Amino acid sequence: MDKEILISGRNLRRHYRRGSETVKALDGVDVDVRAGESVCVLGPSGSGKTTLVNLLSALDAPTAGELTIGGRRVDGLSERELVAVRRGLLGYVFQQFHLIPTLTVAENVALPLLFLERRPAPGEIARVLEAVGLADRARHLPKELSGGQMQRVAIGRALAVKPRVLIADEPTGNLDSHTGEAIFDLFQKTVREDGVALVLTTHNLVMAARCDRTLTLADGRIVS
Amino acid sequence: MTYSALAWKNLVRRPVRTALTAGGVALAVAVAVSLGGFNLGYRQAIAGSIEQLGFQVMVMAKGCPYEAATLMLKGGSGLLYLPEEAHAEIRTDPDIEAITPIFIGIAEKQGYSLDGAPAASAYTILTGVEPDSFRQMKPWLQLKTGAGYAGGRWFAPDATNEVVMGYEVAEYEQRKVGDVFYATIVPNGKVEPELHAFTVVGVLERTGAQDDGTVFLPLRTAQEIFGRAGELTIIGIKLKEFNGIRMREFEGRWLKIPEVQVVSLEQVKGALVSLVGTAQTMVAAVAVIAVLVAIIGVINSVLTSVHERTGEIGVLKAVGAGRLQIFRLVWLETLLTSLAGAVPGSLLAAGGARLTDAVLRHVLNIGVTQPLVRITPGLLGATILGAVVLGLLAGLWPAGRAAGLRPVEAIRSGE
Structure with a gap:
């Protein structure tokens, strides 16, 4: 428990207006994420899992509460300031991969470096592709890949900036169980070998059991 | 990337x-x-085209200034004429460096299309000039040499059946030195056309100006065949010193001749x-x-x-x-x-x-x-x-x- 806390949330709330109604997507959540640990967020659809990981990855800002990412308070920051928090510290993996269809595998992986205004070092992208098992697919386009391979590209893209926290929203949700297991193994390997913190949402209880900690959400609150 | x-x-x-x-x-x-x-x-x-005219001032019969502007550049119908005495009077002006009288007439060319119908472009500009004063005004005019053009020369001042053709009109009519050029002219005051045959004595090199499309002949001959003896279309003038003041002075001196207008080519350009x-x-x-x-x-x-x-x-x-x-x-x-x-x-x-x-x-x-x-x-x-x-x-x-x-x-x- 003496590992560095990379993300800390206290009494996090995220409320939306939907017409005259206020939707409490998150309603008072406390969460800590430490370096090198894997945290699984469980819960039924609509429980607030995606809202929580969006806050933890600085893609969204809380309506209320205190959120610290990488030692910096981010609640109340503008979108411009949130970008600075995301860059280099956080890697994000989507359920639907969200690869850029016109870019090759290698170009998709190198994309975050472009936004860091940094050219990849020789062999840097090849090493990432090697790590995610796609060394022989560097010049392929996403449409030429299977679902599992596309998710590996997405993980490679998230890892390219050597993040300290990897956040994945239902990363195996669109994959068959065998492929999903392989993807989860890749996440676990990253946590183990690179000391990266992992926060992922899933419905898969087997996968959740393999994480260091599990948070269960219901109606925007942590219930266990 | x-x-x-x-x-x-x-x-x-x-x-x-x-x-x-x-x-x-x-x-x-x-x-x-x-x-x-x-x-x-x-x-x-x-x-460029005005520069190629060689003179800065035109004296011509009074008329529409736009017509005057385009007259020297492409010829035209409905030409107006001024008496040749005007040339004799104006040439005494002390500010004149060079002066040349010009007569322009429109002739129908002899030529028909294959089906016997009259050719579409059956008219040409005949320009009567004094060879010496005209060439002094346009020293850059050169006669074509080489096969078919050997012995090319300007016509004699009193020749009655000699023409010099511009580059393009000679090409179009496929005429070389020694060939005959036919033109049909309706003389002033007559109804019946008259056919004239001219010997081509010279063909000009390309100038890139209106001279390329012109057939030149002696001034007297032109006046005679068009039935306008003693009449001119234009008097081209180069002044010793050309500027606005000199131009106005010159204009003031010669506006006294009735039915005559003095037009500067700067005005033509502006028009x-x-x-x-x-x-x-x-x-x-x-x-x-x-x-x-x-x-x-x-x-x-x-x-x-x-x-x-x-x-x-x-x-x-x-x-x-x-x-x-x-x-x-x-x-x-x-x-x-x-x-x-x-x-x-x-x-x-x-x-x-x-x-x-x-x-x-x-x-x-x-x-x-x-x-x-x-x-x-x-x-x-x-x-x-x-x-x-x-x-x-x-x-x-x-x-x-x-x-x-x-x-x-x-x-x-x-x-």
């Missing part, structure tokens, strides 16, 4: 839309370049330029509209693209792209679209300059022989630069809209 490469890949993702948008820009740029080339070329063509000014303004308005439509097309295309890629832009933000980087990316797409239109549009205008020139020449019929459309590297560069600047302005809105998207909302709307 660079921003330009990323932007280009985004554009080629929708090749038809990109091609249509760039095509709109290309058309607008082609119109703008052609108009610019016309503006540039027309003034030079007028100035011809203003004659086409209205047409140029209208074409410029069309060009402006074309450019505006092209800009709207670019804005529409990039906005549509941004709308379609809202989710993708959210993903780019999620993987680290900031507002400025998204702005830069979309702006580059606009810039590339503009360039993809501007460069081919400029080349199209440059490649089609001769066609544009022919169309303008046909529509305007102003009689200058030099190119009406001059497309220079500077003009091309300025137009491409202008298109790029307008493209960048057009990209401000779509790029700003894309940059302002919030990642979570953008990703959600794209799913």
Whole structure:
């Protein structure tokens, strides 16, 4: 428990207006994420899992509460300031991969470096592709890949900036169980070998059991 | 991976839309370049053609100034004549360096098309000149030499059946030295035409001016066959010192001759330029509209693209792209679209300059022989630069809209 806390949330709330109604997507959540640990967020659809990981990855800002990412308070920051928090510290993996269809595998992986205004070092992208098992697919386009391979590209893209926290929203949700297991193994390997913190949402209880900690959400609150 | 490469890949993702948008820009740029080339070329063509006349001042019978302006450049019907005594009087003016009397008449050429119908362009300009004073006014005129042109010379001053042909009219009529040139003329005061046969004694080298289309013959002969002995069409004058003051002084001295007007070729130039000014303004308005439509097309295309890629832009933000980087990316797409239109549009205008020139020449019929459309590297560069600047302005809105998207909302709307 003496590992560095990379993300800390206290009494996090995220409320939306939907017409005259206020939707409490998150309603008072406390969460800590430490370096090198894997945290699984469980819960039924609509429980607030995606809202929580969006806050933890600085893609969204809380309506209320205190959120610290990488030692910096981010609640109340503008979108411009949130970008600075995301860059280099956080890697994000989507359920639907969200690869850029016109870019090759290698170009998709190198994309975050472009936004860091940094050219990849020789062999840097090849090493990432090697790590995610796609060394022989560097010049392929996403449409030429299977679902599992596309998710590996997405993980490679998230890892390219050597993040300290990897956040994945239902990363195996669109994959068959065998492929999903392989993807989860890749996440676990990253946590183990690179000391990266992992926060992922899933419905898969087997996968959740393999994480260091599990948070269960219901109606925007942590219930266990 | 660079921003330009990323932007280009985004554009080629929708090749038809990109091609249509760039095509709109290309058309607008082609119109703008052609108009610019016309503006540039027309003034030079007028100035060049007037320069080739060899004199600065014309004395002619009173009439419409526009007719006067075009008379010496392309000839014309309804010619007015002044008495030859005017030449005798004016040549005594102390400010004159050179003076030459000119008689212009229109003759029907002998020639028919294959089916026996009269040829479409069956008229030619016959210009009666004094060989010595005319050549003194135009020292650059050279007679063609070589096979078929050997022994070419100017006609004798009193010859009655000799002509010297301009380069183009000789080519058109397929006449060389020693050939016969036929012309049918209806003399003044008569109804029946008379056929005249002339021996071609010389053919002029190309001048690029109105002389190329003219058949020259001795002044006296011209006056006689047209039944206008003692009459002239124009007196061409070169002053020792030519400026506004000298011109006004000269004009003041000779306006006393009834039915005579003194016209400076600077005035002629001004009249011809203003004659086409209205047409140029209208074409410029069309060009402006074309450019505006092209800009709207670019804005529409990039906005549509941004709308379609809202989710993708959210993903780019999620993987680290900031507002400025998204702005830069979309702006580059606009810039590339503009360039993809501007460069081919400029080349199209440059490649089609001769066609544009022919169309303008046909529509305007102003009689200058030099190119009406001059497309220079500077003009091309300025137009491409202008298109790029307008493209960048057009990209401000779509790029700003894309940059302002919030990642979570953008990703959600794209799913």
